Amino acid sequence: MNTIAILGGGNLGSAIAQGLYKSKQYQAANIFVTRNKIERLAHLKTEGIQVGKDNNFAVQEAQIIIIAVKPYKVKDIIAEIRQDLDPKKHILVSVATGITTSEITQMVGFELPIFRAMPNTAIEIQESITCICSKHANTTQKTQISELFNLLGIAVTINEELMEAATVLGACGIAYVFRFIRAMMQGGIEIGFDAITASTIAEQTVKGAAELLLKGGKHPEEEIDKVTTPKGCTISGLNEMEHRGFSSSLIKGILNSYQKIEK
Ligand SMILES: NC(=O)C1=CN([C@@H]2O[C@H](COP(=O)(O)OP(=O)(O)OC[C@H]3O[C@@H](n4cnc5c(N)ncnc54)[C@H](O)[C@@H]3O)[C@@H](O)[C@H]2O)C=CC1
């Protein structure tokens, strides 16, 4: 079994560690997570996951290294571990937003298999969509990393030019869906539900809608047609939302995020 080092056990790094552990395909002892404030990793330590501050030790122990620090810290952490990196042993995976595989190769100073992966926080419960691209990786290594992220949801291989778009749609996208659920709850409370019941209804409705599309493979509008009774309350609500810019505001938000990331 491969050992995985996750350098940067923050929001995403911790979620990846939990997802890997819950997948039961990786033993806790084969997962290393590092960060400076290791007391914040107590929940992982309790599961038996190895936690510490020593990035060099984690890299020496691992075959797959996941870099999960903020983008502006990637250069420093690579400088810290580069003497431990071995192209014959290691695969480097960066989840940092906006740092290209070429930039990472330059930081490392020599060629080794490099992947960029863009998951979202649902990776913690193995329900992420993770977009992946790579450089200097062979077919076996590509399969290996796809399989790893498929344990944590669905992995899709894309061209590197689309990684920023993938960040917006999948990684930022989960926040847009949370805001949608919150708005559903607020509306639900105003028409009579308590907050807990409103959230259960909103969450299961979103889950059911997503599952219908994922499993049925249909266009959303086809499913909407099944719900909208002529002269009924669904179409009346939907049209009011559209008059107020529902789809337009979502699309504009996505474009705004994309412009921000492209800067
Ligand atoms: N949060 C999200 O939903 C997503 C984040 N990303 C990317 O993942 C990366 C991490 O994001 P977050 O987890 O949100 O940030 P975060 O700030 O929660 O986590 C980063 C962690 O790295 C630790 N760290 C900093 N320097 C370190 C070092 N030298 N050695 C070990 N640990 C160190 C920090 O203490 C922190 O715990 C970023 O590059 C971000 O762009 C990508 C997809 C989704």
Ligand SMILES: O=C(O)[C@@H]1CCC=N1
């Ligand atoms: O908001 C951000 O910058 C990061 C990128 C993807 C999710 N969070």
